Amino acid sequence: MDKKRILLAIESSCDETAAAIVQEDFTVISSVVSSQIALHAKWGGVVPGIASKQHVVAMNGVIKECMEKADAAPEDLSAVAVTVGPGLPGSLATGISAAKALSLAWSKPFVAVNHLEGHLFSAELDGAKVDFPAVYLLVSGGHCMIVYAAERGMYKLLGTTLDDSVGEAYDKVARELGFEYPGGPIIDKLSLQGKDRYALPRPMLDRGYDFSFSGLKSAVRREMDKGDIVKEDMATSFVVASMDVLSTKLRKAVREYEPRSVIVVGGVSKSPILRSKLTDGSLGKVQVIFPSLKYSTDNAAMIGAAGWWQFKTRGASPDHVPMMPTLSLPLAERAADDL
Amino acid sequence: MPEKDRKPIVKTLSSLEDTARLASGFSRILETGDVLLFTGEIGTGKTTFIQALARDLGIRERVTSPTFVIHTIRDSGRIPLSHVDLYRLNNDDEVECIGFEEYYDTAVTVIEWADRYSRFEPPYVELHFEYGSREEERIVSILPNGGDWNERLKDIL
Numbered sequence: 448m449d450k451k452r453i454l455l456a457i458e459s460s461c462d463e464t465a466a467a468i469v470q471e472d473f474t475v476i477s478s479v480v481s482s483q484i485a486l487h488a489k490w491g492g493v494v495p496g497i498a499s500k501q502h503v504v505a506m507n508g509v510i511k512e513c514m515e516k517a518d519a520a521p522e523d524l525s526a527v528a529v530t531v532g533p534g535l536p537g538s539l540a541t542g543i544s545a546a547k548a549l550s551l552a553w554s555k556p557f558v559a560v561n562h563l564e565g566h567l568f569s570a571e572l573d574g575a576k577v578d579f580p581a582v583y584l585l586v587s588g589g590h591c592m593i594v595y596a597a598e599r600g601m602y603k604l605l606g607t608t609l610d611d612s613v614g615e616a617y618d619k620v621a622r623e624l625g626f627e628y629p630g631g632p633i634i635d636k637l638s639l640q641g642k643d644r645y646a647l648p649r650p651m652l653d654r655g656y657d658f659s660f661s662g663l664k665s666a667v668r669r670e671m672d673k674g675d676i677v678k679e680d681m682a683t684s685f686v687v688a689s690m691d692v693l694s695t696k697l698r699k700a701v702r703e704y705e706p707r708s709v710i711v712v713g714g715v716s717k718s719p720i721l722r723s724k725l726t727d728g729s730l731g732k733v734q735v736i737f738p739s740l741k742y743s744t745d746n747a748a749m750i751g752a753a754g755w756w757q758f759k760t761r762g763a764s765p766d767h768v769p770m771m772p773t774l775s776l777p778l779a780e781r782a783a784d785d786l
Numbered sequence: 787m788p789e790k791d792r793k794p795i796v797k798t799l800s801s802l803e804d805t806a807r808l809a810s811g812f813s814r815i816l817e818t819g820d821v822l823l824f825t826g827e828i829g830t831g832k833t834t835f836i837q838a839l840a841r842d843l844g845i846r847e848r849v850t851s852p853t854f855v856i857h858t859i860r861d862s863g864r865i866p867l868s869h870v871d872l873y874r875l876n877n878d879d880e881v882e883c884i885g886f887e888e889y890y891d892t893a894v895t896v897i898e899w900a901d902r903y904s905r906f907e908p909p910y911v912e913l914h915f916e917y918g919s920r921e922e923e924r925i926v927s928i929l930p931n932g933g934d935w936n937e938r939l940k941d942i943l
Binding site: 589609 | 833837847860873883
């Protein structure tokens with residue numbers, strides 16, 4: 448029997464330290480994300496909640512655990528892939544250093560991956576098949592964009608946020624309602640219990656594909672200044688308003704670009720209201736694909752999938768690739784110059 | 787100068803244009819090494835001010851709120867802009883893990899939610915934003931601290 452090739456992928460661009468072993472057909476053999484395991488129990492001591500110090504503490508344990516879970520030895524690997532941007536400089540540096548060191552020590556090709564492209568691959572882990580052309584909606588704490596791809600890897604950015612990402616608006620509204628960071632998941636939960644009864648704006652609804660969520664956040668604040676509000680109802684009104692904007696823009700993109708697939712990725716893709724709005728038939732016959740919930744938020748498996756595709760189409764990255772904290776999605780018209 | 791003797795310069799911004807005009811004034815005098823600290827509730831205009839500032843510094847990329855990524859560097863303008871947002875951080879130790887101070891010497895540093903950190907050292911300018919009485923209106927209190935900020939601000943305020 449042919450053994451499928453595997454690679455090791457590492458992700459440390461923001462909060463999560465993550466490592467994964469991914470097969471070339473995007474099957475995930477193992478995926479370890481630091482926030483999902485008991486760090487204290489495993490490595491002892493207090494781990495800072497955020498940023499680079501945590502990555503330094505967690506990195507080796509996370510890599511070891513993912514190698515062990517996959518029963519993989521260094522010689523089994525075809526490459527080492529890592530996120531090189533965008534992200535927080537100190538955090539990126541930890542993952543890149545680890546990946547470069549392992550690639551050197553094990554004499555394995557090094558593959559530099561764009562975090563945003565990783566998210567776009569997240570829906571294809573463990574078997575989902577995307578037919579092109581495709582329209583992607585990437586909605587998370589850090590990102591908010593709508594992208595068209597005539598074929599795999601040929602990206603055209605249709606729109607992005609002018610101010611806050613939708614995930615950030617979620618967290619800030621949660622804080623206004625009195626919940627601790629990260630409040631996004633709480634808002635989603637409350638939104639299923641309340642009524643859509645506060646009149647909130649749908650910013651930039653008719654203005655192309657760009658988004659703006661800062662005004663929506665302020666509108667929630669103004670409603671609250673008027674007097675007592677019911678938290679569940681505010682959560683519902685806010686989520687419905689946000690998801691109206693997202694789904695309206697997606698419908699517009701589907702009408703204009705006639706894709707065969709719509710792929711919705713990033714932490715906000717977990718939203719039950721968004722999922723039901725996009726699968727109620729209003730997008731037409733196009734297939735709508737969401738990643739598994741565990742691959743919606745930052746993880747290394749998606750970096751592994753993007754890494755495989757890149758390795759197979761463009762080969763290994765040069766050893767001198769730097770970290771790129773402000774990297775954007777490689778767009779089709781200049782794809783050859785990126786990475 | 788002791789804290790109690792410093793008086794903020796208070797300005798009413800009645801529109802986004804007023805905010806842009808104030809940011810434009812700052813963009814003319816800013817130099818590498820300058821630090822601006824921003825405080826004020828959600829939606830009072832901190833990011834809006836910084837977006838206008840970035841535009842006037844000649845930065846081509848779209849500047850958005852870095853709440854999630856915490857720190858971004860934009861270097862397509864006259865001076866690199868180091869943009870920090872401490873909203874998600876809980877204490878001084880977490881803030882000191884980020885490493886944005888490494889960019890103090892080579893950029894203009896703007897820090898949102900600066901009240902999340904207690905160990906900033908002058909010179910810097912504080913800009914505190916509040917809601918005004920009308921929907922569009924904002925009140926900004928500008929408080930120079932150390933260096934030659936008093937002199938430099940005279941030209942633009």
